[in-house]
Amino acid sequence: QKEVEQDPGPLSVPEGAIVSLNCTYSNSAFQYFMWYRQYSRKGPELLMYTYSSGNKEDGRFTAQVDKSSKYISLFIRDSQPSDSATYLCAMKGNTGFQKLVFGTGTRLLVSP
């Protein structure tokens, strides 16, 4: 079993829809949770990160962490064609040198 599981998609939605992207994980030591966005033929860029449980909002994006269920989500409101990309979740612990553990990424397609 992978440490981090993520549905690869593709997830196709019409413009304006609310999008929900999710990851599950198995390592209870993870404390930092991140979402990276990767456009085609580009490197990933950090979109949002949260520490421990709770919600964080940034414009149309909301990141949610439920540590009791080992489940994280990224919600995109009023989705735009420019949101079409691959979204990767990533997480790490907080002791010593910690590498990021990535999900496989979910490809999102927002049609006009």
Place this chain on the structure above:
Amino acid sequence: DVKVTQSSRYLVKRTGEKVFLECVQDMDHENMFWYRQDPGLGLRLIYFSYDVKMKEKGDIPEGYSVSREKKERFSLILESASTNQTSMYLCASRPGHMYNEQFFGPGTRLTVL
């Protein structure tokens, strides 16, 4: 803005060739990473470096080596390229181990024939 650059966007090599992939970051970051990205497998860590001349194996180091002689430069070496090393290679850096954000380069698409 942090900038991570990779020497080539696309590279085609033949089986058995020695391949060098170069990565340079301009923000004096301590940690640097090499990943490969394959469909369905996501990002897999090949090697990383704490600091200059320091290197550690990641999850899939077989067939690769690295070099970090200067802080800003981290090189990935394929000693004898094989077709199963055809992949997208991504370099990343971060200020230090207490930081969460990694900054990625644009990637090198390597094809081994």
